[in-house]
Amino acid sequence: MNIDHSELAKRVIELSGGKQNLSDEMDQKLARISNKWDQDVGAIGRILRAHLFVEHFITECLIAFNPALGDLDKARLSFSQKLALIENYSPEIQELAAGIRRLNKVRNQLAHTLEAKVTDKDKESLLSVKTFSALREELAKPGYPSDNNMDVVEDFAKHVGSRLESLADPGSLANRFQQARREYEQRT
Structure with missing residues (x-):
């Protein structure tokens, strides 16, 4: 099965409520992860x-x-x-x-x-x-x-x-x- 990664990424953005929502969510997750890393x-x-x-x-x-x-x-x-x-x-x-x-x-x-x-x-x-x-x-x-x-x-x-x-x-x-x-x- 060949996956079109570009289509997959577009669908994830759509399911996330748009680029800004996905970007904000990823920034929040990164901040939580960094908090655990930065001990x-x-x-x-x-x-x-x-x-x-x-x-x-x-x-x-x-x-x-x-x-x-x-x-x-x-x-x-x-x-x-x-x-x-x-x-x-x-x-x-x-x-x-x-x-x-x-x-x-x-x-x-x-x-x-x-x-x-x-x-x-x-x-x-x-x-x-x-x-x-x-x-x-x-x-x-x-x-x-x-x-x-x-x-x-x-x-x-x-x-x-x-x-x-x-x-x-x-x-x-x-x-x-x-x-x-x-x-x-x-x-x-």
Whole structure:
């Protein structure tokens, strides 16, 4: 079937109510599309980097805790599935889990809306991880840590990465503390 594209274009213009109506409609659509395209790429990058960073260390823990696990790439586990598999490994990971889930929610919102934003509610959720919040405040003294939502996301990701990296290393001080705690709890 041969299509006469010129005739097709004329009919689309006619169905649109004329050239001006079609032009106006296309301009409006382009403005909406441009709005989605013209996002803050710096903010997008910061959110994605934080999420990927945390996922890297979750994966390291998953492998360290389960050395005979097999090929994780072939398993194609989601971020949430990986977290669920390591979450009950220690009280330390359990404490981090709510904040990690919130970071995943921020990343998912970005993926579904193409808007890179971290709300005050997101920030407060991350700061509700008590050890993170207390350490962040102590490290900033005599000043105060940044109140910027995006800075909190990045600080949280670094905190999680550091703690998970220690847990994934069987010879780490964190693991020795964890072992001592388990032994103590078994005695009492």
